[in-house]
Amino acid sequence: MGRTLLILREPEIRELLDPASCLQAVEQAFTAYATGGAELPPVIGLDVPESRGEIHVKAGHLRGGPNYAVKIASGFYDNPAKGLPQNDGMVLVFDALTGVPAALLLDNGFITEQRTGAAGAVAARHLARRDASVVGVVGCGGQARYQLAALALVRPFSEARIYGRRPERARACVEELGRHPGMPRGCRLVVAGSVREAVAGADIVLTVTASREPLVHAGWLSPGTHVTAVGSDGPDKQELHTDVLQRADLIVADSKAQCLRLGEIHHAVASGAIPESKIACELGEITAGLRRGRGSDGEMTVCDLTGVGVQDVAAAAVVLQRARAAGIGETLTL
Known part of the structure; x- marks a missing residue:
């Protein structure tokens, strides 16, 4: 043959x-x-x-x-x-x-870009409030675009604030997304001047950087916020301060074993900020109907996406x- x-x-x-x-x-x-x-x-x-x-x-x-x-x-x-x-x-x-x-x-x-954006949308579908309308994005590279394009399929947001270390790149991201046919009609896209400005009061927070130090602090987040952390795909990367996971009512991993080695969960557990038992479940257990997702509008939820094969x-x-x-x-x- x-x-x-x-x-x-x-x-x-x-x-x-x-x-x-x-x-x-x-x-x-x-x-x-x-x-x-x-x-x-x-x-x-x-x-x-x-x-x-x-x-x-x-x-x-x-x-x-x-x-x-x-x-x-x-x-x-x-x-x-x-x-x-x-x-x-x-x-x-x-x-x-x-x-x-x-x-x-x-x-x-x-x-990789497309399926990572899709994973973020799966997390939002099951963990973000149904009335979520304001999105804060930390990072303005390619993945910011893929995350928002996929998110629009499950939560038609009305505003997205995008923060980047280089304002000119954040502006370019906003301009490009403004021409994207997949953005919700009438959506307001703006450049945020700081991480705090991007995430404060947001219903959904997306972190899409390669940061080696925490960028998002729990005190900046509102009750009911959902956070999808995408960038921490290596043991030395971290986007969320461990106090975010301490405060979270529900923590979900794409792969528990992998997140304990690589992700935001890795930093929080290794530092003693949270016990391993605080990891509620894996995202697939929720999509399979084995575990519940968001339980109430007031819960703060975190999904750690390290990327699985x-x-x-x-x-x-x-x-x-x-x-x-x-x-x-x-x-x-x-």
């Missing part, structure tokens, strides 16, 4: 993976992971300190699915000054019956299925 490899490039992948489809796939993947329907090995982290680079390798398999996948994603923080994108990556897809390579998705990190598998499966159905991509004979 001949062996072939389907090659898809970023423009094709962008056409094939829209936010709504990705959101649905990622939610189903969380459910599978929480109910024993997925295989998920630990993350491999590799640093290239002399180039201010970091690489994450994540893999996963949804049981019964036709494929498993391995994702390599990188962030080299000096790249923009060199005229190169900060983030990059690719996804390798294999046949789950034979282990034969099935596809090479040269997405340049797009799948089943998200990449689920997103890649959507891309691959649609590409094959439409006859898109280049086929390479092995």
Whole structure:
């Protein structure tokens, strides 16, 4: 039997993976992971300190699915000054019956961006108040855009305040989002002058930075706020002061084991700010209906998203299925 490899490039992948489809796939993947329907090995982290680079390798398999996948994603923080994108990556897809390579998705990190935004929307769907209308975003890079585009699918917010360390980049983010067709009609997009200005009084707070020190303090947050922390995907990264988790009424992890090693939960537990028992559950337990999400409008909720490989598998499966159905991509004979 001949062996072939389907090659898809970023423009094709962008056409094939829209936010709504990705959101649905990622939610189903969380459910599978929480109910024993997925295989998920630990993350491999590799640093290239002399180039201010970091690489994450994540893999996963949804049981019964036709494929498993391995994702390599990188962030080299000096790249923009060199005229190169900060983030990059690719996804390798294999046949789950034979282990034969099935596809090479040269997405340049797009799948990671899209599925991370989708995960934030899944968290908001189950943990944010239904009447949430004001969003505070800490960070103005690409992920700020993906988070808000996905969030609009589940909570049609009326205002988003965006903070960035460099005001000109925050302004560029606001201007770009103002032209985004997925933003809620009439939504007010503004640049915040500080982290506190972005999050004070917000119904939903999104943190999307690579910060190594806490940026958000509990005293700035209102009762009923939901916080989705996205940026702490390494043991040395931290966006939330541990007092945020101390104050939270409900703490949810995408993967409890992983968050204890990498995320905001890691810092809070390791410092003694909270006991491990305060972690209520994993997000997939909520999507599966095994545990409740938000219990009341007054609760403050926190979801720690460190990124799990089943998200990449689920997103890649959507891309691959649609590409094959439409006859898109280049086929390479092995």
